[in-house]
Amino acid sequence: MITTEQLSGPQPDFDPDEFGAESGAVQLTELTHDIDGDGILDTLTVESDDAMIVATDMDGDGDADHLTIVHGHGGYSAWEFHRDDSGHERWERIDQGTLGK
């Protein structure tokens, strides 16, 4: 039996520990936050057992353009999505480090 509780909590389709440049587009279906305050929801946060993911769709096409992954041990990485002229999709790591240091 499926409860509404089991259906809640949208999960972007990737493993935060395995995420990398070739991970491909991350579709965001249920945005929950408006971080730039323009009245349009643009950001989804997902908490898993050992990581928190903040995914933002800047241009409103439904795919994440920016991801920040914060791991339970305090390390984080930030990624920016690029699609080149030939349609190849790639994530570029733009930042990484450890929170609180």
Ligand SMILES: [Ca+2]
């Ligand atoms: Ca917004």
Ligand SMILES: [Ca+2]
């Ligand atoms: Ca987008």
